[in-house]
Amino acid sequence: MGGRDGSGQGRHEGDRMSPFSRRAFLSATALVVAGCSTGENSLVLPTDPLVNRAEAARRGTGRTRAVTLTATEGQVDLGGPVVRTWSYDGMLPGREIRVGAGDLIEARVANRLPADTSVHWHGLALRNDMDGVPALTQAAIRPGEDFTYRFVAPVPGTYWFHPHTGTQLDRGLYAPLIVEDPAEPGAYDAEWVVVLDDWLDGTGTDPDEVLAGLRRRGGHMMHGGTALGGDVDHPHHLVNGRIASAPLTFAAKPRQRARIRLINAGADTAYRVALGGHRMTVTHTDGAPVVPVDTDALVIGMGERYDVLVTLADGVFPLVAVAEGKTGAGLAVVRTAVGTPPGPDVRPDELRGEVVGQDELKATAPLPSRQPDVVHRLELTGGMMNYEWGINGRSDGLQRVRSGQRVRLEFRNATMMWHPMHLHGHTFQLNGPRKDTVIVLPGQTVACEFDADNPGQWMVHCHNAYHAEAGMMTVLGYEERR
Ligand code: C2O
Ligand code: CU
DSSP, X not given: OOOSOTTOTTSOTTOOSOXXXXXXXXXXXXXXXXXXXXXXXXXXXXXXXXXXXXXXXXXXXXXXXXXXXXXXXXXXXOSSOEEEEXXXXXXXSOOOEEEETTOEEEEEEEEESSSOBOOEEETOOOOGGGSOOBTTTBOOBOTTOEEEEEEEOOSOEEEEEEOOSTTGGGTBOOEEEEEXXXXXXXXXXXXXXXXXXXXXXXXXXXXXXXXXXXXXXXXOOBOTTSXXXXXXXXSEEEETTBOTTSOOEXXXXXXXXXXXXXXXXXXXXXXXXXXXXXXXXXXXXXXXXXXXXXXXXXXXXXXXXXXXXXXXXXXXXXXXXXXXXXXXEEEEEEESSSOOOOOTTOOOGGGGSOBOOGGGOOBSSOOOOOOOSEEEEEEEEEEXXXXXXXXXXXXXXXXXXXXTOEEEEEEEEOXXXXXXXXXXSOOEEOSSSEESEEEEOTTOEEEEEEEOOSOSEEEEEESSHHHHHTTOEEEEEEEEEO
């Protein structure tokens, strides 16, 4: 994701204000900034006092949750295969952060990697200067350096975090972030966080090598009869860091209700998820509550989250995440009784049952409808030939908005691949649910709307780590009349 040049060398002519920090922060949007400081409008930079003011307006609890994340290189055991990779504190997934809505998160990130990094808090409507996008909202954290993120987490939900640097998302650098709702009725007995991931790092290759290969040869496009195939062959599919032959077990009692928070942290894989012997009740997507609806299975794109409630039967059941259009699956075991655990290749019937998609969900608190003040058409462009992807044919666009506007983004997919499109810092309204990451199928147009209420510079990009790094990104830039 930041395939942008962090140094900004040679792109900054004409930028005279440039104290060093500003240069470092904004080199990526240098052209954009230069192009738009004409006239009376100027971009709201992450350093703008408006960003502080927006943060001050967030209702905080006064509680602080302090954590340290050490991004480190080392060996991790996937449940048999041991890989050398990059992770937070040697754990896969990294240690969950859990706070109450309105708590202040103070996360010190120690970069002990041999490369620059950053941490992006996916889905949170947080202050712009803590959004973790190198060259756009902060300077990259250099090897050996520390950086402390400090922000209020205002809205309850299931979130996660990962770097916003190169292809690092496809290493082991990811972890859940759960913002609890103090008003949650708590109608469940157990709560399980389930993180899905496609894995290749340390298996004789790494994500940078894979991207270089895609650029040399083009991708293989593994569609396998579904629109949701990927470009890359990942040898393993993990549930909470474990391969299917060494699954984790979630234990509970029969008839108990479990809330399962599903997060797709994969780089290039959509997962079809089902719990054998059960229907699931979908209650949230991307953190936002929906009118509860029952389903046999769900399809979850990269970056998306779904929360489901399940009333547990008596026995031992497979929770399976099949890689769409690829071979392989991730597995966890749900156990409420003694019995033989399912094997790694188990494929419960529910996988072939009903799938509730994003179009069938309804937000419990929809955005009140209103005429959009501004419409941005974002055509998703590119292809596998030279492995170049873009938005409106480029990777450095700017979509201007102003505080207070109702904004409409229309994603039109002009490619032959599907794309999970993600907007930073906002939750948008689709025709149905509210989300921050939306699947756009080949040939499809999907519109989303939101109120511009979080000033700053925000990425809009495909959450396929390889597509984003190959250019499928743009910036939603707030500007103000001065
Ligand atoms: Cu989880 Cu910019 O992404
Ligand atoms: Cu994409």
